Amino acid sequence: MPMTRISLKRGKTPDYKRSLMEQIYLAMRDTFNVPEEDRFMTITEHDDAQFDFGADYLGIHRSEDLIMIQITANNTRTTEQKKALYAKIAERLAADPGVRSEDVLISLVEVQKENWSFGNGEAQYA
Incomplete structure (x- = not known):
């Protein structure tokens, strides 16, 4: 269910960008119980x-x-889960691809379940 948008300055390698998406996704799996395949990300x-x-x-x-x-x-997440997510993203990005924790800004936008349509013009969570 999370949809992730990553913004950065132009010039990073494709491997760097793939690593950003992978590490953020894994952090969401670790802390937000995001299911496998629930991966919607852009850079x-x-x-x-x-x-x-x-x-x-x-x-x-x-x-x-x-x-x-x-x-x-x-x-649907608690404050503790949100804090865990922020820390895990910073930790994972520091390890790979090597982003300083000071350079990781995260904004969480929370919505009601009925505000999603994953296709077919249906509200799958409503």
Whole structure:
């Protein structure tokens, strides 16, 4: 059910981008109990003029390698599960492909179950 959008500056290799998607997916499986095959992800690359951020917002020093991750998911997780997800994503991305934890920004957008259609014009979760 999660739909994940990853935004980053243009120029990373295909392997780097594949690793981002794989590690985020595995973190969701570990912490959000996401089923196998429940994988819907995109990556959008941006030029300098299309990618802006507060380099030191909240005392966290971000580099030009910042990755912005937006996950849309059902509003069924606890605060503890959300914190576990954020930590697991940062941990996995640090290990592969080597993203600094300061460069991992995550936004979770929660929706009602009936707000999904996975195909055929049907609301499968409603």
